Amino acid sequence: MRLLLSLMLVLLAACAQQPPRDDSLYRELGEREGITRIVEGMLLNIAKDPRIVEHFANVDIERLRDKLVEQFCVQAGGPCTYTGDTMEESHKGQNLTRSDFNALVENLQDAMATEGVPLRAQNRLLARLAAMRGQVIER
Numbered sequence: 001m002r003l004l005l006s007l008m009l010v011l012l013a014a015c016a017q018q019p020p021r022d023d024s025l026y027r028e029l030g031e032r033e034g035i036t037r038i039v040e041g042m043l044l045n046i047a048k049d050p051r052i053v054e055h056f057a058n059v060d061i062e063r064l065r066d067k068l069v070e071q072f073c074v075q076a077g078g079p080c081t082y083t084g085d086t087m088e089e090s091h092k093g094q095n096l097t098r099s100d101f102n103a104l105v106e107n108l109q110d111a112m113a114t115e116g117v118p119l120r121a122q123n124r125l126l127a128r129l130a131a132m133r134g135q136v137i138e139r
Contacts, residue, residue, distance in 0.1 A: 025076040025077055025121060026076040028117065029072070030117075031078065032073060035069055035072045035076065035078070036069050038111050038115050038117070039069050042107050042108045042110075046107050052103045067082070070084065072125065087135035088135050096137050098137055101133060105126065105129075108126070109122060
C-alpha cells in the first residue's frame with residue numbers, strides 16, 4: 001500500500017511540474033474547424049497548381065485531408081493525435097524536390113490568407129512545419 005501511495009505521489013508531482021501546453025497557435029488558426037478549412041483550401045489550390053498536382057493523382061484526398069488536419073492540429077498545439085504514417089514513409093519513392101515543397105507551402109500560405117489567418121500565426125505554423133522538410137524532399 002505504501003509503495004502504491006508513493007508511486008501516486010511521484011506521478012502527481014511529475015504532472016504538476018509539466019508546463020501547460022501552449023495552444024495559442026491552434027486557437028489563432030481557428031481550432032479544428034479553421035484548420036480543416038485551411039487544409040481544404042490548400043488542397044483546392046494544389047488541384048489547380050500545374051507544378052505539383054500530378055503528385056496527388058493517385059492519392060486518397062479525403063484521407064490526406066484528414067491526416068493533414070491531424071498533423072497541423074498537433075503542430076499548432078491542439079488537442080489532436082496524428083494517426084498517419086511518418087513523413088519519410090508517406091513520401092518514400094516520390095523524389096519530391098525543393099521546388100515541389102515550396103509550391104505546396106505557397107498553396108498553404110494562400111489558403112491561410114484566404115481564411116484571414118494573421119501573418120504572425122502563418123509564420124508560426126510554417127516554422128513548425130519547416131522542420132519536416134528534410135523528411136519529405138528527395139525521398
